[in-house]
Structures are given as structure tokens and as C-alpha cells.
Amino acid sequence: MSIAEPLTQPKEREVAAQPRINDFVIHVATVNGSGSQSANTALLRAIMQMGIPVSGKNLFPSNIQGLPTWFTIRVNKDGYLARKDHVDVLVAMNPETAHSDVMKVTSGAVVVYDQPLKLDSLRDDLTFYAVPFNDLVKPVVDLPKLRKLVRNIIYDGVLAWLLGIEMESLEEAIRKQFKRKPKAAELNIKAARVGYEYAKDNLPPQKKFRLERMNKTANKILIDGNGAAALGCMFAGVQVITWYPITPSSSLAEQLSDYMTRYRMDPESGKATFAILQAEDELAAIGMVLGAGWAGARAMTATSGPGISLMAEFAGLAYYAEVPGVIFDVQRVGPSTGMPTRSMQGDTLFVALLSHGDTQHIMLFPNSPEEIFDMSIEAFDLAEHLQTLIFVMSDLDLGMNMWMANPFQYPQKPMNRGKVLSAEDLEKIQEWGRYKDIDGDGIPYRTLPGTHHPKAPYFTRGSGHTEYARYTEDPVEFTKVLARIKKKYDKARDILPAPAIDRKPNAKIAFISYGTSHWPVEESRDVLRSEYGIETSYLRIRAYPFSKQVQEFIDAHDRVYVVEQNRDAQMLKLMRMEFTPEQIAKLRSIHSYDGLPMSSEFLVNHFLEQENA
Amino acid sequence: MEKTSNATQAKARPQKVNRLGLDLNFYKGEKTTLCAGCGHNAISERLVQAFYEMGVDPYQVIKLSGIGCSSKSPAYFLGYSHGFNAVHGRMPSIATGALIANRSLLGVGVSGDGDTASIGIGQFVHLMRRNLPMIYIIEDNGVYGLTKGQFSATADVGSKLKTGLVNEFPAIDTCAMAIELGATFVARSFSGDRKQMSAILKAAIAHRGLAMIDVISPCVTFNDHEGSTKSYAYVKEHDEYLDEVSFVPYFENITVDYEPGSTVDVELHDGSHLLLSKLPEDYSPFDRKKAVQRLMAAHEKGEVLTGIFYVNPEAKTLFDIMHLHDTPLVQLPEEKLRPSKEVLDEIMEDLK
Incomplete structure (x- = not known):
């Protein structure tokens, strides 16, 4: 069975005649290293500032510059943050992929493209808007190098006019984006305005997909999970940070380093109340964590799968010699080097038993920036209390994508030093x-x-x-x-x-998920209820080893779908290791492992297939 | 916890004490489980002596090691210090973490030639270049004792195992390497040499930065035969001396005393010879280039050069480079470690 293909053509893909307000997907195709990151984040923030719930996912290559990269923004009035499989609005900036990008979009979609690419003859079921980006950028700035960088922000201006993004909101977002570089901010605003004016004067109005101001994002912040984890570590009072660069975890250590340098220098002495060391490899990184933890410091490292493999021996020592430490595993696609810039929950089983001999580890599974902030703080308390390693199991989707989140809560409890x-x-x-x-x-x-x-x-x-x-x-x-x-x-x-549980009194079917698999589950449950009349219960695992509540939850239902993002149903396998035969018989698996965050379409399709089998 | 009975025995008769008022027994460890006559035991004894004489507070010392015969030895000295027996070849990272967490500790790492020059070469290299203040001792016998006699990377070309296998690969000179890597105190000694070992160890204790000491410590069980270049017999014949020396084989004491700049040939119990050549008094250990040249020259002559090759007391330590707080990190109170709610609010506002 090909797991990447939806089983049935998802419904609702035909674009309705009526305008879709605050509920569609924007897909931006650019070249890596061309300044698209700033343009995309500004776009995301501009929409959020209009009170509209939004999520952005960066599908980028393992490359510095030159390979194709996509940024997908989901605008959703109901607040669903999961990735969608389809595209309603395409911005085609990359000549390499433009053809296939256009061929993949949903019928009825809107395509904004770089004029020389001449894409409008490819399909007759789409609405095309050609924009001469090279001509537009010329009057904005003289230097060719700068032109390349601000060229992309022009599509923000074009989209602002086509979709109804308020220019004030876009300008504010650009200023935020370049808050420490006011000159760059003004240049980018100028370019965005050029795009907006061009669209207003030259492009026919676009009425299918519109953005209208709401009030659903009041007080929200925009942050990536690695940044949230970094903040958690700082407020946990971390003292020793060691790391070795690896995608997608590097930005955790780097952001932490920035925050610590700003907020954790002792004002009296001007000296650091922490130590950050880029180690020679992950073996040394975890060794330093153990040394520091043994000496009584709060110590951590951040890594990804290949680093976890190297840390196996020391993890066993920490377990057996009972040394505290916190390890962030920002998971990427394995096995081996795999797809370093794509997401997976592929280390669940490996980390649970990491190292030779009888070894067992504790894992925490955050699903959001808020939760990884809280769990980062709790991880240090738990590590010192239990005198063992605590693995915080993040993934690339949570770690490197920008998420709309509630402001973080200041820790209420004093530190537990064990x-x-x-x-x-x-x-x-x-x-x-x-x-x-x-x-x-x-x-x-x-x-x-x-x-x-x-x-x-x-x-x-x-x-x-x-x-x-x-x-x-x-x-x-x-x-x-x-x-x-x-x-x-x-x-x-x-x-x-403890697990997060939503029990529905009469539900016979239930879902179990963890980490970022939560987002498609949340949405799918609503889809199943509203479109299929199926009520489901839901338990989200937040830690391993399992709370006894997990078994009680399984006992209370007939069928339990364990949703996760790996090939081998790894969490389900951990359940099989310790649950009763009756409980195990109720478990079914829905899993994806293509490197993309799971969509609710995928989940619903696979659920229905198994239910109907 | 069960302790060595040294401290209580010590009360029986008046003892000489050091500047902390502690007697020598307070610096001893458990009874060794290494082979009788193992050079490593002599090194443990020298460590006990040096820490006692320098009046180091044992509670402030941490003993660290990797895996192997050498790495067992921290149990045999400084019984009143915390110890950490890490995994094979990874002691430097444990030491680094512990010492940046608590900079007031004095770290003594004991490694072996396998633990350092083979499996641990990566961590060794980076420890040297970071100049972490600690003492790093290699108990070097050119052989894997604990797994019964395989070659290590410091075994010389041409040395022969008991099985008859001859080593074809060039030896890594950990001292020359350490100097090149930026280590700030580099020395080599011989486990049988009390006086030189003590002098070097005391200097290492006083050094502000990383002190690396390679100690040739022949394996009496697996590497002490004619074909081996790290046997007692071989070293006795080829040890070229910087400073002064006395050689102590495991079953009898032989001492030597000779002038700086001279050479002495000592005949030992088994008829082998130790050629000792002492560095002149005017040898300056502050020149990296000359130090490496001397080491290379000694290799060419087939001699084992000993002494303190290089010292740089001025170099920035890892603590300096990190702008580490003068108070050990582990002693900082919670209010220094957790920023205020206002800081969190400010950051949240920034992210909106």
C-alpha cells in the first residue's frame, strides 16, 4: 500500500463558486537562499496580525543556496494548524519547479508567477497573475545583490492586494522581521509597496480567496519550537549547554546562546552565569552534559537522530550511574542521514531503550511551542529529581516551523534540585x-x-x-x-x-497520538464528527514510560487508533511491550513517514479505510 | 560509606602533616588490583605524594578516567576525592563538563595510551586545544592490558607481541601532538622515576591551564619482553633525560643521581641498561618549536625523551574564553539563574 497517496480524492477540493474567506492554503515556491524566508515570515505575521489564525511550514532542501524550497501557509478561521495536502494560492518564483508546482495545484487555484516563466498556458482551470518581478525591483534598489534579496518581498505586496492583506499589517510585520535593521526594513517595505501598487493597477481583482480581519489571534506570539525550547531552558536556569551542529536542532542551541548572552550575564560582574560549548561531536556533547550534571549543574544538549545514535553509550552510563541531564531530540527523517530537512517521529523506539544492556529512558513529547517551553523547564526538574536523562522529543515540524502560540507562562514552582x-x-x-x-x-x-x-x-x-x-x-x-x-x-x-485526555461519553473509537501528530488528530476528529457523524475520544501521550491512564483509556474503548509519524508504528510497539493482550488487540496504527507533517486528509482517509475494512 | 582505614590508622602515631594539617594517609586510596609491579601503581604513589606535599584539599579534587588498566587507578589514590570512571576514550568530555560546572575543582584525569591515542584521540585533541585547567596523565605502555595484550597507537614500529605479531604502524607521540594542539604544559616521565615524576606533578598542580603528562609505564604482563619498546628493559636503555631521574623497577629500588646536561647508564637487575640523558639546566620550556624539534631528534636516535618540554603559563584558559563567572556555576543561587518575569514578558511582547 502506498502510504503517501490519499486513498480517495479528498472532498471539498473543488473550489466553490463562493469566495473562501480565511480558509485556504498559500504555497510559495522559491529558490533556497534567495531571501524568501523573510518574505514568508512577514506574510505569516501580517495575516496573524489581522486576527486570522495561521500556520506556516517550511519545506526546505538540505542545501545552503540554490535548491528549491517551498513555504506553505495555511489560513484557517477555525484555528486548525495541521498541514494541508492541497494548494489554493501558488506563488511560483522558482523556474526549476514552476512547471510541476503548477501541475500539482488544486483545480480553480490562483497562481501568481514570475512573468518570464510564462506559466499561463499550462492549465486552463487556474487563474494566472503574471508579475514582472525583475522590472519591479529595479527602481527599488540599485545594487544587484540587494535586488535579489528584496525581490521576493514584492510578492508579499502582490498577495496583499490580491488576497486582501492590510498593507499596514504587512508593513508592521516587515518592521518586526527586520527590527534590528531599520534600513533593511524600509527597503523591504518599499519593495512590498511596489508589488502592491503594481497589482492594484495591473491585475484583475481576485475574489475566490479573501482574507478578512478577525479577532482570533489577540495576544498571540509567533515562534518556532526550537526558540520556545531555548526560552524554556533559559528560564529553567540551565547552566551548561553543549551541542554539535546538526539540522534541525542547531537553531535551538543558537537561539539559546543569543538569549543567554542577552539575559543571563551577571549584571554585577558582567560575567556569564552559564557555559555554552560547541563540542567536537555528539559523543563529547553528551559527555560534557554528564560531567556537568554529576558536578551539580543543570546541563543539556540538543541534537537529532544521528547524534542520538552517537550518544547511545553515554546514555547507558547516565542511566546506570544515575547522572541527570536533558537531551533535546529534534527528530528528522531517518534511517541513516535520511532526509535531514524533513520531519519524523522516528526515534521514539530507539530513545526509549537507548544503549546496550537493560536501559530505559524517560521521554517527554511536546506538541506546541507552549508545551515545549513548559516541558523544557520540567525536564530539568525531573532530571535532577530522578537523577537520569530526560529526553525532550521534538521534531523538525515543531522545532523549525513558525507556530502561532499563546504567550508563555512564567514558571510557578521553584526549581527542584533533587x-x-x-x-x-x-x-x-x-x-x-x-x-x-x-x-x-x-x-x-x-x-x-x-x-x-x-x-x-x-x-x-x-x-x-x-x-x-x-x-x-x-x-x-x-x-x-x-x-x-x-x-x-x-x-x-x-x-x-500526565496524558491530555478528551473522553467522549459514548465514543467507542478513540485516538492516541503524541507530539506534532496531535494537529491532524485534532482536526480529523472534528471532520469525523461533522462530516461522518463519528464521535471519538482522544488521549495525547505527553510522557514515556506510560501513565496507567493510557491503559485505562484503552480499556474504555473498542478500537484505538495510534497516530504517529514513522514507518514502524513505534509508539504502538512500546505499548505492546507492556500492555495486556486484550489492550493490544484493540490497537490499530495510522502512520505516515514521507517526511511531511501529517495532514488531516491523510488521517481521515486511513481511518475510514480501516474502519470500512 | 565504606572507606579505606588509612585515616583511622593514621591517628595511632604522630604524623607529619602538610599545610592543611593532613597527613599522607589522607591522600591514599584503596588497595590496588593491578598486577604486582605495574608501573601504574608507582604513578598512583607519586600522585598521593605530590598532592600531599602541595597541600591540596582532597575534597576539591575530582579524579576522572576512561576505560582500561590505567583508568582503574583513580581508585588507588585520593580516597577522599570524588571520582568518575567514564566510558572508553571519553573522559575529557566528562572532565570538561564537570570543571565548567564547578571551576573551583581541581581535575586529575588518568588515561591510558589506548584510551587516549586510539579510541579517545578525538576528545584528547579538543581537550588540549581548549586549555581546560586540569591535569591529564597518560599511563602509557603501548599495549591493551585489560583485553590481554593488543597493540595500542603508541606502540613503536617494530615492537613485538608475545604472539610474535610485529607492529608495522608508526607510534603517535602524544607529547609532540599536544604541543602542536596548543596544550600549555606538556611533559613526559617514566613511572619508575620518583624524583622526576614528583617534580613534574607538583609543577602540573601549580599550572594554570591544562597540564598533559605522558608517563611511560611498562606493562609487566603483556609488554615486558625483549621485542617490546615499552618494556622495562627497552626503556631502561633508551630513556633520554631532561632533568633528573631515578629508576625504580617493581621488585627492587635503583636510584640514580647525576648532573644536569649529563648522561648516565644504569645497569639493572636483569642486565639491561637505562641510558639517561639529562637536559641542561638552561633548557627553556617556553619555545614550542624547539620542544617539538627535541622530541623529533630523540625519536631519530631511538630514545625516549623525558622532562617538561613546554610550558605556557600565560595562555587563556577555557574559563577565560567563556567569560565564566568567578563563582562556580553550581554555587550560583536560583535568582542568578532564572531571569525575572519581566524578562519573559519583554520577550513575549517582542514575539507578537
Whole structure:
């Protein structure tokens, strides 16, 4: 079965005669490195500032400059943020792809194109608008290099007139985009105005797809998930940050570096209250996290699949020697190098059991900028409380795309630094064993290097050790520690972020998803209800190991569709490892692995196919 | 926790104490589990002595290692210091993380030739160029002891395993490499040489920056036979000396005492010879180029040059480069680590 193809032609694709207001998809095809990123973000923000919910996804190549790149903007009055499979408005700027871009759009779509491309003869079911971008940019600026960069913002102006974007909103968005470069801002505004004026004077009015002011985005921010994670880390009080460049995680470390330099220099001394180090590879990056975590600092690294593979050995050491640390896995398409600039939830199974021997890890699954901000803060508390690694499982879709989000909430709780014994504490107790379960929760006490007390020092090792941190090959002593770590891990289920549950009283069918797979599920449930009369319940997993609520949820339904973005139904496989045969029998999988964020059309089609089978 | 009984034994009779009022026993570790006569044990003893004599607070020391015979040895010195036995070849990253988190700690890393020059060469290289303040010791025997005698990357061309296998690949000179990489304190010694080891270790403790010491430490079990260039016999014959030296084989003490700039030939119990050539007193360890030249010249003569080759006490450390807070990061209070709500509000406003 070809999973990338919709099973049936989706309904509703024929463009209706009536204008579509605030509900369509704009697709911009440009050349990588041509300044299209700024033009697209400004467009996104201009629409958002008009109070209209919007989402943008950048489908870009693994390349610096020259390869085709697409930016897809979904305008949706109901606030659905999932990617759509179709295109209503195409901006064709890239000669390389223009032909196939035009052939792919929905019948009745609008196409704005660079005049020399002469696309209007390709199809007779589309409305074409030719714009002479090269002629228009000439009076804007003399330097050829700058012309290339501002040329793209002209289509923002053209779209403003064609779709009804308020010019004030577009200009404000451009100013925001270039807030630290006022000269560039003015130049771009000039170019956008040229586009707007040209369209007004030369193009026939466009009435099929219109934008009208709403009030659904009041107070919203526009941010990518990596930026949100970076902010979370800063407000978590992160002290040591190590990283190795890898798409799509680099911008997390880079944005964090910017924020830290701005807000975490000690005003009194002018010195850094943090350390950021670009490591020689991911092995070193995680090693530094372990060293810092062991010494008592809040430490983190951000990486993607190939980096996770390299970190496997150290992850096992952290698990067994019980060293805290936070790892962001901004997932991209694997296996191997895969498609570095496309999105996937492909590391779920690997991270759960990362490293040799009996190793288990804790994962958090944020689905939005708000949640990755909150979970970044919680991850550090959990890591220090549980003395283990916490993996924050983001993906390229969340990490690198711009999302409309609510402003983040300032952390309400003080930091949880975990069970650390000071010299004073040690003075009061008879003895302590580094790996002893004192409180019955499986979590031992630790001391930090530099603690001035004869009872404080211990030897941390990945080799077999006793409850007193001494080397051992004794079967009983070894088993005791490993069993206690298992107990700690199992008890963590109760303190990890609980699943988000929407139970419908009479629903027999349910969905389970996690991370960015949430967005197509949210929309599909509404589609199934309104168009097919099917009511469904929904549970969104926010952490692994599973809360017992997941099993209770499965028990309460007849069929449960596990929705995820990987080939092997990895989350479902994790469920199979520990759920009862009755529960497992209820589970079905809907999954995509083509590198694109899953659309609700895809989900609904695959759901109906399995329901009707 | 179960501790060595050294501290309590020490109370039995009056002891000499150092400037912290601590006696030598406070610096000892657990009983070694390495082979009798292993050069690594001698190095542990020198470490105990040097930290004691320099009056270093053991609670402020962290001992780090990778995997291998060498990497077991941190358990055998400084029993009152925290220790971290990392994974194979990756100790530098653990050390880096720990020391940037708490810059008040004194890090002592013990690695081996396999742990450094083979699996760990990547982390070694970057540790050297970052000038992280710590002491990095390579217990170098040219052989993998723990896995029973395979060649390492510091084994010399022509050295022969017990199986008869001859090494065909050139040895990596970790000292020459470290100098080239920008290390700011580079030395080589011999595990059997008490005086020189102690002097180098004390200088390393005092150094502000990374101190790298390659210690030739012959493996008595797997590499101590005629064909091996890191056997006692071979080193005894080919050790060219910068500074002063005394050689101590594992079952008898042999000491030497000779003038700077001279050479001494010591005959050892098994009839082998140690050719010691001491650097003149006017040797200046501040010239990188000359240091590398001397090392290369010694290689050409088939000699093992020892001493402190290069020191740069002025170089910026990793802490300087990072503008790291003078207070160790781990000691900063929460209010220094979590910006205010006003900062978050300001950022949110900016993102609207």
C-alpha cells in the first residue's frame, strides 16, 4: 500500500463558486537562499496580525543556496494548524519547479508567477497573475545583490492586494522581521509597496480567496519550537549547554546562546552565569552534559537522530550511574542521514531503550511551542529529581516551523534540585550509600564533588557497583542496584506529565497520538464528527514510560487508533511491550513517514479505510 | 560509606602533616588490583605524594578516567576525592563538563595510551586545544592490558607481541601532538622515576591551564619482553633525560643521581641498561618549536625523551574564553539563574 497517496480524492477540493474567506492554503515556491524566508515570515505575521489564525511550514532542501524550497501557509478561521495536502494560492518564483508546482495545484487555484516563466498556458482551470518581478525591483534598489534579496518581498505586496492583506499589517510585520535593521526594513517595505501598487493597477481583482480581519489571534506570539525550547531552558536556569551542529536542532542551541548572552550575564560582574560549548561531536556533547550534571549543574544538549545514535553509550552510563541531564531530540527523517530537512517521529523506539544492556529512558513529547517551553523547564526538574536523562522529543515540524502560540507562562514552582546531601546533612546521618533506596521511591541520595565532608566522596562508574558505589561483580549486589533503578523508573510514571485526555461519553473509537501528530488528530476528529457523524475520544501521550491512564483509556474503548509519524508504528510497539493482550488487540496504527507533517486528509482517509475494512 | 582505614590508622602515631594539617594517609586510596609491579601503581604513589606535599584539599579534587588498566587507578589514590570512571576514550568530555560546572575543582584525569591515542584521540585533541585547567596523565605502555595484550597507537614500529605479531604502524607521540594542539604544559616521565615524576606533578598542580603528562609505564604482563619498546628493559636503555631521574623497577629500588646536561647508564637487575640523558639546566620550556624539534631528534636516535618540554603559563584558559563567572556555576543561587518575569514578558511582547 502506498502510504503517501490519499486513498480517495479528498472532498471539498473543488473550489466553490463562493469566495473562501480565511480558509485556504498559500504555497510559495522559491529558490533556497534567495531571501524568501523573510518574505514568508512577514506574510505569516501580517495575516496573524489581522486576527486570522495561521500556520506556516517550511519545506526546505538540505542545501545552503540554490535548491528549491517551498513555504506553505495555511489560513484557517477555525484555528486548525495541521498541514494541508492541497494548494489554493501558488506563488511560483522558482523556474526549476514552476512547471510541476503548477501541475500539482488544486483545480480553480490562483497562481501568481514570475512573468518570464510564462506559466499561463499550462492549465486552463487556474487563474494566472503574471508579475514582472525583475522590472519591479529595479527602481527599488540599485545594487544587484540587494535586488535579489528584496525581490521576493514584492510578492508579499502582490498577495496583499490580491488576497486582501492590510498593507499596514504587512508593513508592521516587515518592521518586526527586520527590527534590528531599520534600513533593511524600509527597503523591504518599499519593495512590498511596489508589488502592491503594481497589482492594484495591473491585475484583475481576485475574489475566490479573501482574507478578512478577525479577532482570533489577540495576544498571540509567533515562534518556532526550537526558540520556545531555548526560552524554556533559559528560564529553567540551565547552566551548561553543549551541542554539535546538526539540522534541525542547531537553531535551538543558537537561539539559546543569543538569549543567554542577552539575559543571563551577571549584571554585577558582567560575567556569564552559564557555559555554552560547541563540542567536537555528539559523543563529547553528551559527555560534557554528564560531567556537568554529576558536578551539580543543570546541563543539556540538543541534537537529532544521528547524534542520538552517537550518544547511545553515554546514555547507558547516565542511566546506570544515575547522572541527570536533558537531551533535546529534534527528530528528522531517518534511517541513516535520511532526509535531514524533513520531519519524523522516528526515534521514539530507539530513545526509549537507548544503549546496550537493560536501559530505559524517560521521554517527554511536546506538541506546541507552549508545551515545549513548559516541558523544557520540567525536564530539568525531573532530571535532577530522578537523577537520569530526560529526553525532550521534538521534531523538525515543531522545532523549525513558525507556530502561532499563546504567550508563555512564567514558571510557578521553584526549581527542584533533587536529593543532594550537603556537608551539614552528612554530619547528621550515620552513613549513606550513593545507590541506596532510603525513601522507598527508588531515588537515592547523591553528593556533589567539592562537598567538604569525609562521607561525601564516592566513585561514579559504569561498571558493576554496590549500593555504596563500590565496584562489584557480586550477583546479589549487582542485581539489587539494577532492580532499584527499575523501581525508580516505574514510579516515575506517576510524576511525569500526565496524558491530555478528551473522553467522549459514548465514543467507542478513540485516538492516541503524541507530539506534532496531535494537529491532524485534532482536526480529523472534528471532520469525523461533522462530516461522518463519528464521535471519538482522544488521549495525547505527553510522557514515556506510560501513565496507567493510557491503559485505562484503552480499556474504555473498542478500537484505538495510534497516530504517529514513522514507518514502524513505534509508539504502538512500546505499548505492546507492556500492555495486556486484550489492550493490544484493540490497537490499530495510522502512520505516515514521507517526511511531511501529517495532514488531516491523510488521517481521515486511513481511518475510514480501516474502519470500512 | 565504606572507606579505606588509612585515616583511622593514621591517628595511632604522630604524623607529619602538610599545610592543611593532613597527613599522607589522607591522600591514599584503596588497595590496588593491578598486577604486582605495574608501573601504574608507582604513578598512583607519586600522585598521593605530590598532592600531599602541595597541600591540596582532597575534597576539591575530582579524579576522572576512561576505560582500561590505567583508568582503574583513580581508585588507588585520593580516597577522599570524588571520582568518575567514564566510558572508553571519553573522559575529557566528562572532565570538561564537570570543571565548567564547578571551576573551583581541581581535575586529575588518568588515561591510558589506548584510551587516549586510539579510541579517545578525538576528545584528547579538543581537550588540549581548549586549555581546560586540569591535569591529564597518560599511563602509557603501548599495549591493551585489560583485553590481554593488543597493540595500542603508541606502540613503536617494530615492537613485538608475545604472539610474535610485529607492529608495522608508526607510534603517535602524544607529547609532540599536544604541543602542536596548543596544550600549555606538556611533559613526559617514566613511572619508575620518583624524583622526576614528583617534580613534574607538583609543577602540573601549580599550572594554570591544562597540564598533559605522558608517563611511560611498562606493562609487566603483556609488554615486558625483549621485542617490546615499552618494556622495562627497552626503556631502561633508551630513556633520554631532561632533568633528573631515578629508576625504580617493581621488585627492587635503583636510584640514580647525576648532573644536569649529563648522561648516565644504569645497569639493572636483569642486565639491561637505562641510558639517561639529562637536559641542561638552561633548557627553556617556553619555545614550542624547539620542544617539538627535541622530541623529533630523540625519536631519530631511538630514545625516549623525558622532562617538561613546554610550558605556557600565560595562555587563556577555557574559563577565560567563556567569560565564566568567578563563582562556580553550581554555587550560583536560583535568582542568578532564572531571569525575572519581566524578562519573559519583554520577550513575549517582542514575539507578537
